[in-house]
Amino acid sequence: MSRVSLSPEMLYNIDAYWRAANYLSVGQIYLYANPLLRRPLVLADIKRMLLGHWGTTPGQNFIYVHLNRIIKKYDLDMIYIAGPGHGGPAVVANTYLEGTYSEIYPEISQDEAGLQKLFLQFSFPGGIPSHASPECPGSIHEGGELGYSLSHAFGAVFDHPELIVACVVGDGEAETGPLATAWHSNKFLNLVHDGVVLPILHLNGYKISNPSILARIPRAELEQLLQGYGWTPYFVEGDDPAFMHETMATALDSVIEKIQAIQYEARTMGELHRPSWPMIVLCSPKGWTGPQVVDDLQIEGTFRAHQVPLIVSESTPATHLAMLESWMLSYRPDELFDATGKLFPALAALAPEGQRRMGANPHANGGVLLRDLLLPDFRAYAETLQQRGMLGIGDMHVLGRFLRDIVVANKARRNFRIFGPDETLSNGLKSVFEVTSRQWNAKIAVNDEFLAQDGMVLDSMLSEHQCEGWLEGYLLTGRHGVFTCYEAFIHIIDSMFNQHAKWLKVAAQLPWRAKIASLNIVLTSHVWRQDHNGFTHQDPGFIDYVLNKKASIIRVYLPPDANCLLSVMDHCLRSRHYVNVVIAGKHPAPQWLSMEAAVTHCAQGIGIWDWASNDRGEMPDVVMACCGDVPTLETLAAISILREHLPDLKIRCINIVDLARLQPATEHPHGLSDTDFDDLFTTHQPVVFAFHSYPWLIHRLTYDRINQRNIHVHGYQEEGTITTQFDMTVLNELDRFHLVMDVIDHLPQANDKTRQLKQLVEEKLIKHGKYIRLYGEDMPEISNWHWNPTPRHSATE
Incomplete structure (x- = not known):
């Protein structure tokens, strides 16, 4: 790749902006008062309980400022996903610097008083969590969701052709099963209708207390692994800021130009072959720019930088307070903030404007983009009740006809998809393949069925994690969908459901976050009809787990027949901001209620x-x-x-x-x-x-x-x-x-x-x-x- 040469002024400003983000990040972890160090630090300026994570933060701050540069240079529509679990200081700092945070929370103003509140609220009672939580503008991915960042990122770009999701994958997250599998999501992108995920594998060498695998294997092995997944990695490695800024700028320009060339060839020239998408591997020290050595122990570049790298309290040596002050002053805050505490205009100008700011991008507040589904009248799909208890074709087969026509009604809008782990046919929904295919961008053989680059069903991957993660990303960015799964195996996504339910609960309390479409989980092939598979496929306990969550978020429906299932699903697809769990059979089963009676019964619920x-x-x-x-x-x-x-x-x-x-x-x-x-x-x-x-x-x-x-x-x-x-x-x-x-x-x-x-x-x-x-x-x-x-x-x- 040809090297980008940043002008001395641009190099200085990018580095200064990075220093500003690092300064704000350290301040969030440590400072109770004296936010701009207008006077020497004293113990009373330090929070009594130090909580937060420093190790990943400077690397993410580095990434964010460089993404700002390319957003402005190429006028990109981009959002940011912080995969490393505890990158909260970075995303809060950067959305504050770009102005989004203060617009949403006016009390966190762009001055010294605002900085004081910004610092105090972080990991503090009555404040905000240390993750990239719903309270943070621009976030669609909670820091506790370790392993799902890439899945969410791909879900976000399906049917958003202009969107790029910059997805930072951390060392620890890269070792999880869901993330290791998620690299294959690139086989499902439609080059015309979908956007692009830009993974940034952030290798700083360590997890909480152990080295990370991908940072310790030989470079050639790592490169071969990523190429085998279908990616073209661009490596940015070092610890010298000037060199790293130049290298990162070069890599990002090459990556964006490669992405744009791929999209141009597909959308203008009709070249629809699956490309090797570009990605970045950023190798930087853990806790970069932080304390080097504390109490004779190496900190920067080791696992010890993961959380709070320097403890300052009444029980620690007085030198620790001086080390903290020296650390914060190393960012030269007087060069970053004016006398009022506001970021200098030349630095603030590095951030994109308006909705191009990653914290203000409407895709990261998907409810503002959400449009109602166009739903056919579910009554038209009713099983005619000729005799009470008559044998029906299978409730899920009846639902399949309804979903088929929902796909048709919304195909032009491209805002509805069906997700599931290789089970759409098995789950009785064959009717949907009368009007669409499975989306698939890998090789298609002569005997394959229902595979195409342009499909509205995503079930060609035998991974509950990926399909659930894709759907969550799809919903969080303003669309609708259904996830179908064998009942016994829905437990695979227990933690994903858990985090999404928590996200909905918190987001519902934030007036600036618009409500999103409900997460609709349809469980079938259930416990009472597993005569082919036996004991391994028999576990109805997911609903026990679901009902542990907030009642304001959770709904569980068990329709007794097909007409009730139609009525329930129509309600669920119209709903907002819930997790709806629906359990229905796919085998021929008796039908009990006419459609009119079913509607009344379902409205009453009992x-x-x-x-x-x-x-x-x-x-x-x-x-x-x-x-x-x-x-x-x-x-x-x-x-x-x-x-x-x-x-x-x-x-x-x-x-x-x-x-x-x-x-x-x-x-x-x-x-x-x-x-x-x-x-x-x-x-x-x-x-x-x-x-x-x-x-x-x-x-x-x-x-x-x-x-x-x-x-x-x-x-x-x-x-x-x-x-x-x-x-x-x-x-x-x-x-x-x-x-x-x-x-x-x-x-x-x-x-x-x-x-x-x-x-x-x-x-x-x-x-x-x-x-x-x-x-x-x-x-x-x-x-x-x-x-x-x-x-x-x-x-x-």
């Missing part, structure tokens, strides 16, 4: 199914509740047995779609008041509850209800194997026969009829076990069962 009940407004003898498609089937089958053999037994059937309805209204905005809950479940009658997941979740949600001691929950008991569909319910005592026995066991007193019925269902269970082991399939009376009203049922059923 309700009595009068057509399956016979209490007729009186106090029931037993309440039978169900939540989930298979639990609903088994509950209704149990009710039919009970009504046939115990016709005088008054049964109330309750179905739950919105799981949060079980919680008190004081704990969740969808929760039921105690009065409403008691009206449904009574205050003293037995409740036999068939639940999709682990039983104790229902006990947890209802622990404070009056009748909670009478709620007897059947759910997954961690029993599974390769077996028949019905046998899975038997193994976990969720089946109709166990439900019937539980009802009988909780009636006030036994009689001949109840004893005879209990014996009958016990014999059925024995017969079932023998049958499946002889024939390898469920008994005809199970597989061919359908809802058949008894003479005591109403004529309208």
Whole structure:
């Protein structure tokens, strides 16, 4: 690459701007007062608790000022992702220097008083975290999300053709599984419709207390690794500031010109071959420009620079205070800030203007760009209910038609995508491939299906991490999407969901952050229908984890049939700033409600199914509740047995779609008041509850209800194997026969009829076990069962 020669004035100004960012970063970690060192430092000027991370910060400050230069030179639309977990001082310092921070937080003004507040708030009670948190302008990636920066970056550039995401990847982050896999995301970029990710691998040699692998392997090996991933690395290495500024400027100019040439060839000349995208490897000392040696221990360039490199307190030597003062004065603040504490105009002019500033770029506040989805009327996709309990094609297959037409309606806008780990077909959504393909920019062989460079489905990578990260980046920059996954394997992204939910919670409290589209997670291939795969594919516990998060953010839906699923998904796709978890089956399953009834039921979230009940407004003898498609089937089958053999037994059937309805209204905005809950479940009658997941979740949600001691929950008991569909319910005592026995066991007193019925269902269970082991399939009376009203049922059923 030809060398860029910075003019002496530009070289001085870039270095001064870098020094200013470093000075502000150190001040955030240390200073309680005296922000411009107008007088000698004293202990009273130092925070009593020193929190923060210095090691990555000077390198990120170096990167940021150089990105500012190329944004201005090439008029780039660019945002910044700080992958190293604790780069908060850097992003706060730089958004303050460019002016964005003060515009959003006027009390953090561009003067000495503002600097005082800027420093004091950092890692301080009532202040801001030490990460690149939602409070920081320009951030879409929390510092605690170690391993996901590249995934978020690629999600951000899908369908944003002019956007460049500069993504800094730190030493430690580079060693995580998700990040190591994310380098392959370059095989999915569409050269015409998508933007570009510029990875900057920041190797400063160490993690918290160990050397980093990529910094210790030979240069040739590292270069071959990155080239093998499909990247062209440009190395910037050293510790001399003047040399490093020149080298970084040269590398960035070469990189941007290479990116622009690739895009020109694709968009003007039609050259759509997959390129080797450029990236930068920045090798600089950890804790660069900080203390060299403290108490005879080397600091700069070692792991000791990771957090607070110099402890200053009443219990440390007095020399530490002097070392801190000397360190801060080494940045020559008098050359950076005027008498009022404002950055000198010649330095401030280095920052881009308006929305070209990375802290002010609207893509980093995606809600301001968000447009409503164009949604067809979901009612048009309804399963016509010819007979209650009729067998449908599979709820996810019905949803697939709806999603197919959402893709069509929004294709021109390019603001809706379907994400998932190589499972779109398996999850029953084949209909979407009638109108789009999987986006793919690697080799396509003759027998491949549904692969194209221009597709709206991203599921060609068998990595839950990448697909979830792409979707999060897509949402955070102002678009909509759905993530589908096998239920058992959604746990792979537990920590990603956790961080996104936390982000939403904090962002919702910031008036300047516009709400983004909800994260819609659809779980299928669920625990009760894994007869091909067995125990390894059986784990419904994700919803337990989800419900630990703030009620203002979390929604969990278990629609009992296809029409309810359509109604729920229409609601979820219209919603803002939630995590919606929807659990639905893909196998042929009974259909219970007409579309009109489904809309009403889903709007209520919980309700009595009068057509399956016979209490007729009186106090029931037993309440039978169900939540989930298979639990609903088994509950209704149990009710039919009970009504046939115990016709005088008054049964109330309750179905739950919105799981949060079980919680008190004081704990969740969808929760039921105690009065409403008691009206449904009574205050003293037995409740036999068939639940999709682990039983104790229902006990947890209802622990404070009056009748909670009478709620007897059947759910997954961690029993599974390769077996028949019905046998899975038997193994976990969720089946109709166990439900019937539980009802009988909780009636006030036994009689001949109840004893005879209990014996009958016990014999059925024995017969079932023998049958499946002889024939390898469920008994005809199970597989061919359908809802058949008894003479005591109403004529309208």
